[in-house]
Amino acid sequence: MEEAVPRTTLPIYRHAFDWDELTNEFRLPDVFEKTVYRWPADQVRKLQEERFRKTMQVGWNNPFYQRRWRAAGLEPSDIRSLDDIVKLPTYTSDDVKDSIEANPPFGDFHNIGTDLASRAPLKMQTSGGTTGLPRPTLFDARAWEAQAIVAARTLYIQGARPGDVMQIPMTASLANAGWLSYKACHDFLGVLPLTTGSGLVTSTRQQLEIAFRFGTNMWHSFPEYLIRLAQVCKDELGRDVRELKTKFLRTFLGPDVDNSLRRELEALWGCPVYDGYGANEISAGAFECPERAGLHFMEDSTYMEVVDTETGKPVGIGETGNLVATVFYRDLPPVIRYNMRDLGRVLSHERCACGSHFRRMDHFLGRSDAMVKLRGVNIYPMACLPGVKSDARTTGEWVCIVERVTVSGVPRDEMQVHVEVRRDAGSREGLQEALEKRLKDDLGIAIQVVLVDDGALGELANTGGREGKPRRLIDRRPAFNRNPP
Numbered sequence: 001m002e003e004a005v006p007r008t009t010l011p012i013y014r015h016a017f018d019w020d021e022l023t024n025e026f027r028l029p030d031v032f033e034k035t036v037y038r039w040p041a042d043q044v045r046k047l048q049e050e051r052f053r054k055t056m057q058v059g060w061n062n063p064f065y066q067r068r069w070r071a072a073g074l075e076p077s078d079i080r081s082l083d084d085i086v087k088l089p090t091y092t093s094d095d096v097k098d099s100i101e102a103n104p105p106f107g108d109f110h111n112i113g114t115d116l117a118s119r120a121p122l123k124m125q126t127s128g129g130t131t132g133l134p135r136p137t138l139f140d141a142r143a144w145e146a147q148a149i150v151a152a153r154t155l156y157i158q159g160a161r162p163g164d165v166m167q168i169p170m171t172a173s174l175a176n177a178g179w180l181s182y183k184a185c186h187d188f189l190g191v192l193p194l195t196t197g198s199g200l201v202t203s204t205r206q207q208l209e210i211a212f213r214f215g216t217n218m219w220h221s222f223p224e225y226l227i228r229l230a231q232v233c234k235d236e237l238g239r240d241v242r243e244l245k246t247k248f249l250r251t252f253l254g255p256d257v258d259n260s261l262r263r264e265l266e267a268l269w270g271c272p273v274y275d276g277y278g279a280n281e282i283s284a285g286a287f288e289c290p291e292r293a294g295l296h297f298m299e300d301s302t303y304m305e306v307v308d309t310e311t312g313k314p315v316g317i318g319e320t321g322n323l324v325a326t327v328f329y330r331d332l333p334p335v336i337r338y339n340m341r342d343l344g345r346v347l348s349h350e351r352c353a354c355g356s357h358f359r360r361m362d363h364f365l366g367r368s369d370a371m372v373k374l375r376g377v378n379i380y381p382m383a384c385l386p387g388v389k390s391d392a393r394t395t396g397e398w399v400c401i402v403e404r405v406t407v408s409g410v411p412r413d414e415m416q417v418h419v420e421v422r423r424d425a426g427s428r429e430g431l432q433e434a435l436e437k438r439l440k441d442d443l444g445i446a447i448q449v450v451l452v453d454d455g456a457l458g459e460l461a462n463t464g465g466r467e468g469k470p471r472r473l474i475d476r477r478p479a480f481n482r483n484p485p
């Protein structure tokens with residue numbers, strides 16, 4: 001007797017969407033690099049137009065967007081092409097937060113109702129919120145794969161090939177970066193991912209022993225940790241990290257406008273360093289090609305704009321403003337004109353020497369909501385980076401502390417920059433003055449520098465191999481007490 005085998009009724013991942021349709025739409029890394037990546041600008045624009053129209057249809061069926069667009073007096077027929085995108089109101093993480101509070105736990109932003117099972121399988125990632133509960137972003141199976149294809153393309157263009165070994169010292173947690181890197185390497189490149197987790201999961205010494213044993217030739221990590229790896233390699237293993245013959249490092253350089261951080265990393269590791277820009281809701285937003293002449297937007301998957309921080313109006317080439325993203329492969333939730341309040345500027349619309357017409361932006365220039373207004377001058381804590389790194393005696397770690405002081409009965413906001421000095425720095429002679437002068441040149445306002453010992457900012461600024469991003473601003477003013485000490 002043959003057994004009658006019933007069909008599964010489970011939401012099996014492999015059946016969740018049409019894989020061929022996905023890779024036709026978002027081409028695989030090597031195919032993409034030979035085609036869309038090299039298309040002339042008008043052909044790229046045409047593709048964006050098609051995808052934008054589809055994205056708008058999804059948006060009009062989503063209660064969060066529908067409400068906001070109707071409130072702005074818009075009808076579907078008002079938005080016909082990308083030229084009309086500026087009519088759509090942007091939104092920020094505050095609007096997402098409101099949506100979640102009104103409709104917990106995911107918000108009408110996600111438009112999934114209560115029937116999670118019918119939309120399964122889902123993956124949840126979150127913002128790295130410093131206080132309270134983190135903000136969720138769901139991925140359906142298609143978006144989860146699409147973002148990995150996009151990340152894999154960036155690594156391919158940078159030179160990753162089958163048989164390479166990528167070490168990823170980031171914990172695959174509710175933060176997206178570790179997962180994204182793992183999936184890009186494993187699912188779409190034939191690169192062996194070594195998911196060692198952060199320094200808390202696998203000690204720095206062990207990370208290096210693993211790298212030497214298993215032939216790691218690429219790393220994806222934060223600059224602070226890559227510097228630490230090189231130091232520990234020398235101090236504890238008695239070896240030069242350059243012996244690893246690393247192909248490239250993939251990292252997040254931040255506002256490294258004078259390239260000092262890149263130069264430092266490239267000298268320590270003896271290989272190219274590629275900057276990347278991304279966020280939990282948009283995944284890989286921009287990346288560097290081997291030319292390292294700006295970060296290319298991934299034009300066929302995400303449409304990026306730069307808008308004035310005050311007026312919200314688009315700004316011109318070279319002008320700094322908030323980055324606004326529209327993602328073409330996301331519909332749970334859609335991401336349409338999301339103002340990330342990350343500062344950026346477009347450097348060029350021209351064809352890059354790599355052959356691509358994809359627009360290029362400068363490094364990520366800091367958070368506009370981390371801006372501090374001091375005596376009428378806007379200060380972005382991340383703008384301290386080049387200054388702090390300008391003297392080799394510092395560890396490169398710093399934190400800005402803003403306090404309200406009362407001078408002769410008048411309250412006044414003051415900022416100090418606490419800067420770590422290397423253990424082996426020798427004399428501190430002239431260091432404070434040199435840093436104060438450089439920061440004044442860079443920020444346009446006099447700021448007091450406080451020199452602290454190597455490692456002293458670990459707890460306060462979340463540095464030294466700890467999980468998550470370093471904290472660069474501690475605002476102790478009464479009304480702005482978002483980061484209590």
Ligand SMILES: [Zn+2]
Binds near residue numbers: 290352353354355356
């Ligand atoms: Zn290029």
